[in-house]
Amino acid sequence: xxxxxxxxxxxxSQDPRQSQLxxxxxxxxxxxxxxxxxxxxxxxLWRAIRANKEDRVAKLEWAPNGGLGRAVIGKSTxxxxxxxxxxxxxxxxxxxxxxxxxxYRWRPANNAQNDVVLQDQNDNVIAFYRPTRPQRYNIGEVxxxxxxxxxxxxxxxxxxxxxxTVTVTAMLYRFVMAFGL
Numbered sequence: 001x002x003x004x005x006x007x008x009x010x011x012x013s014q015d016p017r018q019s020q021l022x023x024x025x026x027x028x029x030x031x032x033x034x035x036x037x038x039x040x041x042x043x044x045l046w047r048a049i050r051a052n053k054e055d056r057v058a059k060l061e062w063a064p065n066g067g068l069g070r071a072v073i074g075k076s077t078x079x080x081x082x083x084x085x086x087x088x089x090x091x092x093x094x095x096x097x098x099x100x101x102x103x104y105r106w107r108p109a110n111n112a113q114n115d116v117v118l119q120d121q122n123d124n125v126i127a128f129y130r131p132t133r134p135q136r137y138n139i140g141e142v143x144x145x146x147x148x149x150x151x152x153x154x155x156x157x158x159x160x161x162x163x164x165t166v167t168v169t170a171m172l173y174r175f176v177m178a179f180g181l
Contacts, residue, residue: 007148007158011129012140016171017043017060021146022139029167030054041066045168047160057164060172067181073168074099074161083165084172084181092177096169099161106173116173118166124153127166129174146170 009028013019021029026048033043041062046054060080063069068080084106087093093107102121109115109128118127131144146167148157156162175181 005150007150009146009148010137010139010142011144011146012137012142014134014143016174019171020139021167022137027139029057031171040064040069043171045164045171047164058168060168068172068176071168073165080172083169084176094169094173094176096165098165100156104166104169106169116170118170120153122153125149126152126157127170129170144174 007023009021009023011019011021017031017033019031020027028048030046030048031043032046033041035041043060043062044056045058045060047057049055057073059072061069061072068084071078071080071083083096084094085096087095087105087107090105090107093105095103095105098104104121104126105119106116107119109117113130116129117125120126127146127148129144129146132142135142148163148166150158157166
């Protein structure tokens with residue numbers, strides 16, 4: 001995958017549920033996982049909107065056994081499993097419907113970098129996750145990069161509703177692959 005013209009976010013932590021995504025300007029997204037008063041594990045995705053100000057993008061309520069539970073993204077509530085449905089056409093492929101109503105697919109790229117690509121409905125690669133050798137930064141230890149391909153497909157991957165959904169589904173994809181769900 002060519003990386004020129006991409007927005008590249010470094011992704012901290014091997015556990016994507018407790019991690020941060022940052023670029024040269026600082027932290028853009030932050031996953032924070034806590035146990036609530038009812039004993040349920042909840043992951044919140046925060047997006048920086050300016051210095052010292054974050055908006056909640058999504059809330060992921062995990063099942064009692066640690067498996068996939070319920071996702072609240074904006075005003076939509078749906079099963080987490082709907083965001084990482086197995087794609088019967090692609091080994092380790094997972095599909096979801098984006099906020100624009102179109103279907104998207106995470107799948108291994110089968111390249112030397114072990115990228116996992118996100119394709120739009122026309123099979124354009126609009127984003128990809130690239131695992132990296134752990135490297136220490138002042139924000140945390142980075143284990144991968146999330147690349148947004150600015151001009152691919154309809155050119156809207158950087159627009160908040162889709163960019164937020166891409167970030168949530170990338171985290172869920174990493175989680176389900178790591179735990180064989």
